[in-house]
Amino acid sequence: GDLGVSDSHKVLQEVFGYSSFREGQEEVIHAALKQQDVLGIMPTGAGKSLCYQIPALLFDGITVVVSPLISLMKDQVAALNQLGVHAAFINSSLSEGQYRKAMANACRGQYKIIYVAPERLMTESFLSFTSCVEISMLAVDEAHCISQWGQDFRPSYIKIVDFIQTLPKRPVVAAYTATATKAVKEDIICILGLKNPYVAVTGYDRENLFFAVKKPQNKQQELLFYLQKNKNSSGIIYCNTRKNVEEVYDSLIERGYPAARYHAGLCDSERKQSQDDFIYDIRPIMVATNAFGMGIDKSNVRFVIHYNMPKDIESYYQEAGRAGRDGEPAECILLYSGQDVRINEFLIEKQLENDELDFEERKLIRERDSERLQKMTFYCFTNECLRDYILRYFGEYGNTFCGNCENCLTEFDDIDVTQEVSTLIRM
Numbered sequence: 001g002d003l004g005v006s007d008s009h010k011v012l013q014e015v016f017g018y019s020s021f022r023e024g025q026e027e028v029i030h031a032a033l034k035q036q037d038v039l040g041i042m043p044t045g046a047g048k049s050l051c052y053q054i055p056a057l058l059f060d061g062i063t064v065v066v067s068p069l070i071s072l073m074k075d076q077v078a079a080l081n082q083l084g085v086h087a088a089f090i091n092s093s094l095s096e097g098q099y100r101k102a103m104a105n106a107c108r109g110q111y112k113i114i115y116v117a118p119e120r121l122m123t124e125s126f127l128s129f130t131s132c133v134e135i136s137m138l139a140v141d142e143a144h145c146i147s148q149w150g151q152d153f154r155p156s157y158i159k160i161v162d163f164i165q166t167l168p169k170r171p172v173v174a175a176y177t178a179t180a181t182k183a184v185k186e187d188i189i190c191i192l193g194l195k196n197p198y199v200a201v202t203g204y205d206r207e208n209l210f211f212a213v214k215k216p217q218n219k220q221q222e223l224l225f226y227l228q229k230n231k232n233s234s235g236i237i238y239c240n241t242r243k244n245v246e247e248v249y250d251s252l253i254e255r256g257y258p259a260a261r262y263h264a265g266l267c268d269s270e271r272k273q274s275q276d277d278f279i280y281d282i283r284p285i286m287v288a289t290n291a292f293g294m295g296i297d298k299s300n301v302r303f304v305i306h307y308n309m310p311k312d313i314e315s316y317y318q319e320a321g322r323a324g325r326d327g328e329p330a331e332c333i334l335l336y337s338g339q340d341v342r343i344n345e346f347l348i349e350k351q352l353e354n355d356e357l358d359f360e361e362r363k364l365i366r367e368r369d370s371e372r373l374q375k376m377t378f379y380c381f382t383n384e385c386l387r388d389y390i391l392r393y394f395g396e397y398g399n400t401f402c403g404n405c406e407n408c409l410t411e412f413d414d415i416d417v418t419q420e421v422s423t424l425i426r427m
């Protein structure tokens with residue numbers, strides 16, 4: 001029969017134990033249940049997983065979830081299993097034996113939800129599996145990975161399109177991302193071939209977050225001063241390099257702060273330990289590169305300090321947005337220096353060297369990344385409302401005065417900001 005609102009409410013409460021939907025969730029779930037394709041654009045922490053997990057439990061067939069990160073899949077499957085939902089993941093972390101077992105269980109209809117890495121979709125074994133079961137929905141998590149305009153383009157996401165074509169019956173296709181720029185949105189709809197999708201864009205504004213930019217002579221001093229004033233709260237300090245992580249970490253440890261560190265240069269076991277210690281407030285201060293955070297859900301993060309300016313507003317807002325998930329006041333502070341701009345310019349060039357691109361593509365990507373860097377840099381120099389600046393970047397219109405950012409609380413003398421920035425960036 002027809003699946004509807006009351007069924008999804010029931011699952012929300014009985015399976016997930018939540019009393020009500022958050023903004024946007026109900027609408028996208030309802031659309032999917034009515035067999036409409038979906039594009040959900042919701043900020044990090046908004047609860048996108050539930051948007052595909054609930055319909056997955058209500059559909060007759062299986063839901064395949066494409067997800068880019070092994071750690072994310074593991075966490076989600078573990079959480080679902082704990083709730084009594086039969087789910088599994090298929091990725092390169094499984095041994096041959098585990099893989100065969102998972103596939104055999106899947107064929108017997110043991111799972112409602114199967115997470116799969118995009119690289120696996122078009123493999124012979126996965127295709128033979130999907131040809132023998134009914135796939136009700138294909139959910140694409142972190143869907144911006146399909147776009148070259150997204151922050152982390154993953155060529156293997158293109159395989160999703162081929163995969164859909166192999167299926168005897170086209171499932172509902174539901175895509176989710178936190179990246180809300182127009183180009184990415186259009187790419188997702190067009191490349192994934194979403195049919196008349198229900199598009200939901202919700203709440204980029206996080207009212208409880210206070211935003212500030214500081215340009216200290218000495219970042220380390222500024223940071224220590226901040227921590228001194230905010231003893232006993234949990235926070236993340238993002239640095240742009242492993243070296244900076246180590247330096248900041250050492251200086252905190254030296255002064256007796258309960259800090260953990262996280263970057264790609266550490267072994268798996270230390271990273272795991274750091275992450276756990278942070279989540280369980282054993283070491284509530286995390287010093288990390290941007291390798292840390294995706295899939296982390298810690299509600300009581302009271303501050304996110306960027307020791308260096310990130311490469312674009314997307315990265316900044318995503319990382320800063322890990323503060324205050326519990327809705328209580330939290331602070332997002334960016335420590336700016338001119339050197340951050342130069343390092344990011346260098347990284348843009350370096351990235352281009354690594355990718356196999358032709359001249360035109362290279363030019364396009366360089367322009368795109370420089371433009372983003374420029375907008376990030378403007379953020380550090382604007383005298384206007386910082387929240388409004390971010391929301392406008394994502395195509396949302398807020399108030400020009402939020403009253404909860406440093407700029408709204410400061411009176412400025414008139415200076416020409418454009419002048420100042422143009423000397424910093426090659427425009």
Ligand code: ADP
Pocket residue numbers: 018019020021022025042043044045046047048049050297
């Ligand atoms: P996203 O993928 O959008 O970043 P997640 O799906 O990881 O967000 O959800 C973030 C957190 O919010 C999770 O702990 C999730 O259980 C919780 N959550 C999601 N929906 C609800 C809801 N309706 N009520 C309460 N908590 C929710």
Ligand code: MG
Pocket residue numbers: 048049141
């Ligand atoms: Mg998510």
